[in-house]
Amino acid sequence: MSDSPADQILRLLFASRRTSGGPADLCNGKPCERCFAQHRPKVEHFMARGVPLHFVLPAFPAKSANRNKVLGPLPDLAERLSLEFLQSFCDYVRHYYEPGARITVCSDGHVFADLVGVADQDVTDYRTELELLLRAIGADAINTYGLGDAFHSGGHDEQRARLTGRYAQPVADIRARVVEDAAARSLFSGIHRFLFEDQLVRSEGRSRNSVREKTKSRAYQVIQRSDAWSSLVEEYFPEALRLSIHPQDSHSHKIGIHMMRTRDNWLTPWHGVALDDGEGIRLVKRHEAEQLGATLVRRRNRPSHFIAPHVMTSRSPLLVEEAV
Structure with a gap:
């Protein structure tokens, strides 16, 4: 395999890759030539023009409404660290290619709020x-x-209708794809799990089965709109390299990325909280941090993150004070 600047940049990115494959997927830890070949032409396209590489990332929609997962409706340390990671990646690209890189975060919150x-x-x-x-x-x-940047007029409901009317596939087609394709099935399962967890805490008196069926139907609609948004983004930014916060097949045209350390391959900053576990900051769900007895840290009079109890007892008071 070549060691061109384009491959070096991709190798840097692949170090944080979020793949959907299990241990049998040899590309998890060691990208193959096919992994590079999928994205190398786009990297080289920008380099030939002498302009920053352009990545698009549909992400940062809004905080989950499930307060068992998150601290509140506004960004906290999880978002801050994730954005710092993205900025740092763009900075590091300059080591291999002086113009560096830029990232457009295509916030999809209004798409399926x-x-x-x-x-x-x-x-x-x-x-x-x-x-x-x-x-x-x-x-x-x-x-x-x-x-709102894509559709400048109308309310959010009207903009969503225009998005689906122009770009969405029928839900029946998405159902068929989930049945036939393993990657689509994995995506459906991940989104359905998020919806089920979030809806269950707000459905007192309803059975788990009824909530599961309701959220299963919504999961197909979320995928429908997410795909429509993806198609719009691809139309508006046709040259850009595609990033994703969802696990992706190693040879997908999208590159799944982890922006923070986490043990959950599907967890995102807007479905979790930042926990200082003594080895760094990792992403967990709020109830997991609370079960550990972690201490909640507030910044600017807003909840920010948690510090694990063993970290509080092992650090000097000065270090703990600096941390908060």
Whole structure:
């Protein structure tokens, strides 16, 4: 395999790759030539023009409405560290290619807010805070793009209708794909799990089976709109390399990425919290941190992250004070 600057950049990115394969997938730890060949032409296209590489990442929609998972509706340390990771990647690219890279975060919160039980105002507030956070950390290589940027007029419901009317596939086609394709089935299972967990805590008096069936139907709709948004993003940014926060097949045209350390291959900053476990910061669900007896840290009068109990007792008071 060549050791060109393009491959070096991809190798840097693949170090944080989020793949859908199990231990039998040899590309999990060691990307093969096919892994590189899938994305190398796009990297070389930007390099030939002498401009920054452009990546698009549909992500950072809004915090989950499930307070067993998250601290609240606004970004916290999990988002901050994830954005810092993305900015750092763009910075590191300059070691191999001086113009570096830039990332467009295609925030998809308004795309399916009504399906996941999040108010559109919460999505708007989340993105506003995200923009402030980007400025606070000096993330000059990252910009955002949302449904309102694609459809400049009309309310959120109208914009969602225009998105699905122009770009969406029939739900029946998505159901068939889930039955026939293992990768589609894995995606459906992951999204259904998120929806089921989030809806269950708000469905007192309803059976788990009834909640499961309701969220199964919504999972197909979420995938339908997510695919529609993906198609729109591809139309608007046809040259960009595609990143994803979902696990992807090693040879997919999308590159799944982990922005934070986590033991859950599906967990994202907007479905979890940041926990200082003494070895660094990792992503967990809120109830998992609380079960550990972790201490909640507040910053700017808002909940920020957790510190594991053994970290609190092993660090000096000065270090703990600096951490909070």
